[in-house]
Amino acid sequence: MEFTWPQMLWGLLLIPALVVGYVLLQRRRQRYVIRYASLSLVKDALGRGPGWRRHVPPALFLLSLAVMLFALARPVWYVTLPAEEGTVILTMDVSGSMRAGDVQPTRLEAAKAAARAFVEKQPPGVKIGVVGFSDNAFLIQAPTNQKDAVTAAIDRLVPQRGTAIGSALLTSLDAIFQNANSEGDPSGQAPSNQPTPTPAPLPKGVYEPAIIVLLSDGQSNRGPRPLDVVGQIAARGVRVFTIGLGSAQGVVLRNFGRSMRVQLDEATLKAIAQATDGQYFNASTTTDLQSIYQNLNTQLVFRRQQTEITALFTGAALVLALVAAALSLLWFSRIL
Numbered sequence: 001m002e003f004t005w006p007q008m009l010w011g012l013l014l015i016p017a018l019v020v021g022y023v024l025l026q027r028r029r030q031r032y033v034i035r036y037a038s039l040s041l042v043k044d045a046l047g048r049g050p051g052w053r054r055h056v057p058p059a060l061f062l063l064s065l066a067v068m069l070f071a072l073a074r075p076v077w078y079v080t081l082p083a084e085e086g087t088v089i090l091t092m093d094v095s096g097s098m099r100a101g102d103v104q105p106t107r108l109e110a111a112k113a114a115a116r117a118f119v120e121k122q123p124p125g126v127k128i129g130v131v132g133f134s135d136n137a138f139l140i141q142a143p144t145n146q147k148d149a150v151t152a153a154i155d156r157l158v159p160q161r162g163t164a165i166g167s168a169l170l171t172s173l174d175a176i177f178q179n180a181n182s183e184g185d186p187s188g189q190a191p192s193n194q195p196t197p198t199p200a201p202l203p204k205g206v207y208e209p210a211i212i213v214l215l216s217d218g219q220s221n222r223g224p225r226p227l228d229v230v231g232q233i234a235a236r237g238v239r240v241f242t243i244g245l246g247s248a249q250g251v252v253l254r255n256f257g258r259s260m261r262v263q264l265d266e267a268t269l270k271a272i273a274q275a276t277d278g279q280y281f282n283a284s285t286t287t288d289l290q291s292i293y294q295n296l297n298t299q300l301v302f303r304r305q306q307t308e309i310t311a312l313f314t315g316a317a318l319v320l321a322l323v324a325a326a327l328s329l330l331w332f333s334r335i336l
Contacts, residue, residue, distance in 0.1 A: 004074035004308070011069040018062055057328040064320035071313035080304050085125030086209035087143045089172040090115050090154070093216040093245070095134045095163045100217070100246070103286055107217055107245050110286045112154050118293040119150050129175045130154055135162025135222045137171040142178075165216055165268070166224035169240070172212045173233055202237035206304070207277070210238055213296060214272065217245040219265040226268055230275045239278040242269040243292055246284065 003009065092115065098108035119128055129143035130153040141153035202208070212233070220226050233240060246264040266282065273280040283289040325335050 002076050002306075004076060006073055008069065008073040011072065012066060014069070015062060015066045018065070022058055022062075053327075053331050057324040057331075060320050060324035060327070064317045064324060067313050067317040067320060071310050071317060074308060074310050075313065076306050076308045078304055079307050085123075086211070087127045087129065087176050088122070088210070089129045089131055089143070089175055089212045090118075090150075091131040091133065091137075091168050091172045091212055091214045092154075092157060093134075093163060093165075093168075093218065094132045094157050094160050095218055096159050096161050097163075097218045098245075099159045103245065103284070103289070108157065108159055110289055111215055111245060112157060113286070114289045114293045115154050116151050117290060118296065119147050119154070121294075122147075129172075130157075131168055131172045131175060132157050133164050133168035133171070134160035136164055137167040137223075139171055139175050143175060162222040163216065163218045163220050164223035165214070165220035165226040165272075166229045167222065168214065169212065169226060169229050169233060169272070170224070172214075173236065173238060176208070176210045176212075176238060177236070199236065201235035205277075206237055207239055208237040211278070212238060212240045213243065214240055214269070215243040215245060216269065217264055219263060220268065226272055227275075230272050234276045238276065240272050240276040241278045241296060242273045242280045243289070244269050244280065244282045245289065 092111060094108065098106065098111070100107050103110045122128060124145055127143035127145050128141075128147075128150045129139065130141040130150060132138055132140050140156060141150055144150065230240070244264045244266050264282075266280075270280045272278070281292040281295075283292055328335050
């Protein structure tokens, strides 16, 4: 918990002073009683005294005052909430195996259709980028909230060769933080004359408001090994949701008179998701793929937000004061 006006907490020193004053006042009353010639006559005249009940309303009132003084410091609390803002990088495999027709009309066309539907459902605060990868990885569209530009970038994806998942992850990570570094620059470009400091790793369980959605149908056979780079992504607090398109048994793809079997490397995709606290999905049909993208819509971005809880403490102080007044009226027919 933090405070907007922490200097107001010094007011809490008033509470011990009031407690001391209350104790001294009670002792003074006792000295007045001793002045009577016969204490037994006083007891007979007064009957049974209020006992401990007489201290309850003042104690509740002091507690109410302490809570109110605490509220004056404007306490704030951090909560993690779903946020309608952030960055999503759609990282899509465009290797030659994406021509396979086991997912109609082809794996790539089905993936593009699901991605377009996903883009249309995103709120305006979410920026979406597109990375395509085959034997290398390329940023097709920098993160933007212009849905038409993102859709056009998805439409430009065409099958190529190779599968470089490690390169795709690094390119996606760069796209996220280049976008964050350039937000304050009207040109949209990160300052080139300043060295980029090495960021400190985020604690486990703390995430950036950004994710990578990686879709692949094959085994990585180009560039760095995916599991060698996934640690960098986890350290930056970026989660990776992986989608495996196809099956581990694979299919035989005929291309330019040649036949080759393409297989899905589920183990690697699961390991990537697990290392970054993401999730792995398998899609063997167009319906599966569309359903996965719809589910991602509810678990994309979470932001650690600062929430002021002054009203909560103010309400508690008011309730305590009302209870103190009510008990005093009920027991002694007066307010405190």
